[in-house]
Amino acid sequence: MKIAVGLSGGVDSSVTAALLKEAGHDVVGITMKIWKEGRYRGGTKDACFGPGEADDIARAEALCARLGIPYRVFDCAEEYEKGVLDYFRKEYLAGRTPNPCIRCNVFLKFGVLPSLARKSGLEFERFATGHYARLREENGTVALYAAIDERKDQSYFLYRLKQSQLKELLFPLGGLQKSEVRELARKFGLAVKDKPDSQDFYSGDHTELLDTPDRPGHIVDTHGTVLGTHRGFWHFTIGQRKGLGVAAPYPLYVLDLNPCRNEVVVGAAAETVCHSFSIVDCNWISDTPENGAAVSVKIRSASRPVAAIVSEAGNGTFVLNIPGGVASAARGQSAVLYREGRVLGGGIIEEIGKENPG
Numbered sequence: 001m002k003i004a005v006g007l008s009g010g011v012d013s014s015v016t017a018a019l020l021k022e023a024g025h026d027v028v029g030i031t032m033k034i035w036k037e038g039r040y041r042g043g044t045k046d047a048c049f050g051p052g053e054a055d056d057i058a059r060a061e062a063l064c065a066r067l068g069i070p071y072r073v074f075d076c077a078e079e080y081e082k083g084v085l086d087y088f089r090k091e092y093l094a095g096r097t098p099n100p101c102i103r104c105n106v107f108l109k110f111g112v113l114p115s116l117a118r119k120s121g122l123e124f125e126r127f128a129t130g131h132y133a134r135l136r137e138e139n140g141t142v143a144l145y146a147a148i149d150e151r152k153d154q155s156y157f158l159y160r161l162k163q164s165q166l167k168e169l170l171f172p173l174g175g176l177q178k179s180e181v182r183e184l185a186r187k188f189g190l191a192v193k194d195k196p197d198s199q200d201f202y203s204g205d206h207t208e209l210l211d212t213p214d215r216p217g218h219i220v221d222t223h224g225t226v227l228g229t230h231r232g233f234w235h236f237t238i239g240q241r242k243g244l245g246v247a248a249p250y251p252l253y254v255l256d257l258n259p260c261r262n263e264v265v266v267g268a269a270a271e272t273v274c275h276s277f278s279i280v281d282c283n284w285i286s287d288t289p290e291n292g293a294a295v296s297v298k299i300r301s302a303s304r305p306v307a308a309i310v311s312e313a314g315n316g317t318f319v320l321n322i323p324g325g326v327a328s329a330a331r332g333q334s335a336v337l338y339r340e341g342r343v344l345g346g347g348i349i350e351e352i353g354k355e356n357p358g
Contacts, residue, residue: 002026003170004117004124006109007063007071008048009056011185011192012130014063016172018188020128021067028122029064029071031057032113034080043204046196048101049080050203059192066190074116076108083107089210092234095259096332099157100201106160110169126170133158134174135166141286142166144343149177156301159336159346160283210234217262219246222255222271233257236264239272239328253328273325279318279335279347289318289337289344296338297322299329299349305338318347 005017007029021027035042035053042050057073064071084104091098114127132147133155141163147153161169173181185193202209212234219228228246230236236244240254244266253272256265289295289310296305297320308320320335329335329352336346 001126002028002124003126003128004028004030004114004122006113006127006129007031007060008130008198009059009063009192010130010198011190011195012132012173012181012197013060014130014190014192015181015184015188016128016130017063017067017069018190019172019184020170021069022188027067027069028124029060029069030113030117030122031060031071031073032076032080032108033057033073034077034108036077036081039081040208041204042202045200045203046198047200047203048104048198049201052203059195063190063192072117072120072122074113074120076112076116079112080104080108083112085209091332092206092210093212093259094332095233095257097238097330098332099334101157102160102334105157106165110161110165114168126168128170128172130173131158131171132173132178133171135169135171138286142169144285145174146338146341146343147174152178154301155343156298156334156336159285159334159343161285162283163285166285207232207235215262217264219244219264219266222265222267227252227266230264233259233262233264238330269327272327274327274329274352275323275325276319276321276353277329277335277349278313278351279320280316280350282316282318282345282347284345285343287344288312293339295320295344297326297346298336298338299326299333308337310337317350 003020003025007013017029061071084100087103088098088100131154132149132152134145136143146155214231217230218226219230220226236254238254241251244252250268252266255267255271291311293310295308295310297308298305306322306324306326308322311319313319329349331349333349334346335349337344
């Protein structure tokens with residue numbers, strides 16, 4: 001089988017390519033170049049977007065030379081700027097909490113990149129990546145499942161993929177533990193066997209991407225009492241505890257961001273908990289969940305799923321009632337629904353309810 005492998009220069013995608021090559025497939029490595037020199041400063045953190053991209057490309061090229069497979073790089077910097085960074089900037093400055101990695105996956109990594117590769121003349125039947133997730137064919141559709149390794153599971157980031165995309169994908173690492181992948185990297189003698197995982201979306205301070213001058217404002221409690229000042233609400237995130245610069249007899253957390261008033265609203269830990277929220281702009285991988293269905297929901301990739309009941313509210317809006325509550329839900333976040341490890345789909349959090357519906 002002819003397979004294109006999306007290479008990032010890290011251990012996961014490298015092992016993916018080596019496994020498929022060992023299995024006898026006709027493999028080609030492809031990488032999307034998204035960093036534009038001189039546009040942003042970046043930093044030193046190992047991240048998907050930053051000035052270290054040139055080193056990552058060099059590692060991917062060296063891997064392909066070692067495996068004896070072709071390698072191509074495609075410049076996607078303009079598409080990344082328009083499709084991911086513009087979205088990130090717009091959402092953040094509206095006081096919302098976007099997830100650029102989800103946007104990048106559906107729009108660039110599994111959209112623009114394979115499309116450009118095919119337009120360049122490359123022929124392949126499947127597109128493989130090092131994502132920790134699993135795919136199964138069920139009743140004529142492709143189902144997406146969480147990875148075996150719960151700590152590395154990346155299915156949360158993939159919930160917006162369409163059937164047309166899922167049908168051509170391969171995730172060879174979804175049934176492996178990260179420790180097994182590291183061991184395979186050693187077995188294959190890969191230079192990246194001990195390379196740390198990327199932990200961040202951007203290698204520098206994310207506020208640099210917003211390109212917005214500081215604008216002093218107030219830090220207030222839920223009653224509107226001024227507790228302190230800040231340099232701009234975009235320097236904060238929902239649920240943040242450290243770095244508030246406000247003294248209080250108990251720990252304070254960011255509860256809300258008000259872009260109109262340039263206010264940061266803070267409160268106690270108990271005030272971060274919500275028991276319901278609505279989601280819009282939904283994507284359902286196969287069937288739309290039925291009213292009253294019991295599901296599990298995650299509002300962050302690294303969080304544990306919590307029990308919820310889903311109901312349709314009309315006009316494409318769904319409501320999640322969460323009896324046990326969930327902390328620090330934020331408008332703009334993605335809420336991803338699961339049932340027994342299978343990703344049903346999800347949407348963008350819009351309205352948040354604090355009261356327990358009982």
